Amino acid sequence: MVQYLSKRQRIHYLDLIRVLACFMVMMIHVRSAFDLKTDSATQFFIATLRPCVPLFIMISAILLLPLKDTTSIFLRRRVSRVVIPFLIWSILYVFLPTPSKINFGGLENTLTASALAPWIKSLLMIPINFTWVNVHFWFIYTIIGLYLFMPIISPWFEKTTSKGLSYFLFIWVLTTILYYAKIWFPQIHGVCDWNEYGMLYNFSGYLGYLVLGFFLHKYNTLTKVRSILFGSALWLTGAYFTYKGLLFSLSQPERMTWILTEGQKVEFFINNLSINVIMMTAGLFMILQKITLTGFFYKVVREFSKYSYGIFLVHYFITIWMIHCLKTYEMNGILNSWIQQPLMALLVFFGSYLIVKALSYLPKSEYIIG
Structure with a gap:
């Protein structure tokens, strides 16, 4: 998504993180072909x-903060490299052929029961939110919001010290721990029916991942072995609690009385802003940060990294058709789920890459694939 390296030396490990994070997205999306409640591989x-x-957001912080240009130049670059391709693909997803009745859907809103044609409703939704046909674009709305905030926080990133970053991260992590307090106390620290912004609200959200990425990039001075060992311990601990939490929400949803909808129950313990997912993210970052690729392997990773945003934009179209074909021709389950899901993700990844690579030869392709 962010190709902002022309004025600075390329940071090799970020290419590896970007490609791996992109593939992880494919893995999560192909799981729609399997039953989350019964398939152990899908649950894992x-x-x-x-x-x-979160890894994508951490990369953005490292590459973009503090800003090296004026606010206007920075925002113009974000518009041309991120927003315009997002808008183009949002429109394309409305008109590209999709299986079954996936053309419109999503969170209930005033358009849901409208008599308007599905394609009109989907177009009207673009400035408002995603629909089921481009559900993966929820992340783009989030990252655009962070881009808008970057000019404001850039001076702080430029002048702050490790202590200043640690101060923010301490309170941010505290908000992710208090996230679980709603199990017993649904409203804390001033939150009530007429106020949804509690005491620590301004320290919460995805902004924390910007700070975490910047902090680890600049101040993780551990040796390679220690960073990998500590990172592995963080990832394993976070993964254990995330996995166990998911199993609980799937097996005993009736006990989660503090949540109203089934979807929120499934997402509660795997939320990107829970302490366990933060532990996994920081741990994986610390591992990959110390891995050095050279020669042919790095050239391959750099090639995929170059087109990662385009791959992300394209992949969901391939994913929904692949899942549709597997179910239509009753091919799902031919292989063990632990094998089939990574293979499906690889096919989606390479298929998306080939499409994006072909599109890259078009004039002004940067406005299409980023």
């Missing part, structure tokens, strides 16, 4: 691969 993958989106 959906729980342990949650760091994919």
Whole structure:
């Protein structure tokens, strides 16, 4: 998504993280072909691969903060490299052929029961939110919001010290721990029916991943072995609690009385802003940060990294058709689920890459694939 390296030396390990995070997204999305409630492989993958989106945000912080240009130049670049391709593909997803009745759907809103044609409703939704046909674009709305905030926080990133970053991260992590307090106390620290913004609200959200990425990039001075060992311990601990939490929400949803909808119950313990997912994300980052690729292997990773945003934009179209074909021709389950899901993700990844690579030869392709 972020190709902002022309003025600075390329940071090799970020290419590896970007490609791996992109593949993890594919893994999470192909799981729709399997039953989350009964398939153990799906449960494992959906729980342990949650760091994919947070890793993208951490990369953005490292590449973009503090800003090296004026606010206007920075925002113009974000618009041309991120927003315009997002808008183009949002429109394409409305008109590209999709299986069954996936053309419109999503969170209930005033358009849901409208008599308008599905394609009109989907177009009207683009400035508002995603629909089921482009559900993966929820992340783009999030990252655009962070881009808008970057010019404001850039001076702080430029001047702050490790102590300043640690101060913010301490309170941010505290908000992710208090996230679980709603099990016993649904409303804390000033939150009530007429106020949804509690005491620590301004320290919460995906902004924390920007700070975490910047902090680990600049201040993780551990040796390679120690960083990998400590990172592995963090990832394993976070993965264990995320996986166990998911199993609990699937097996005993009736006990989760503090949540109203079934979807929120499934997502509660695997939320990107829970302490367990943060542990997984930080741990995986610390591992990959110390891995050095050279020669042919790095050239391959760099090639995929170059087109990663385009791959992300395209992949869901391939994913929904692949799942549709597997179910239509009753091919799902031919292979063991532990094998089939990674193979499906690989096919989606390479298929998306080939499409994006072909599109890259078009004039002004940067406005299409980022």
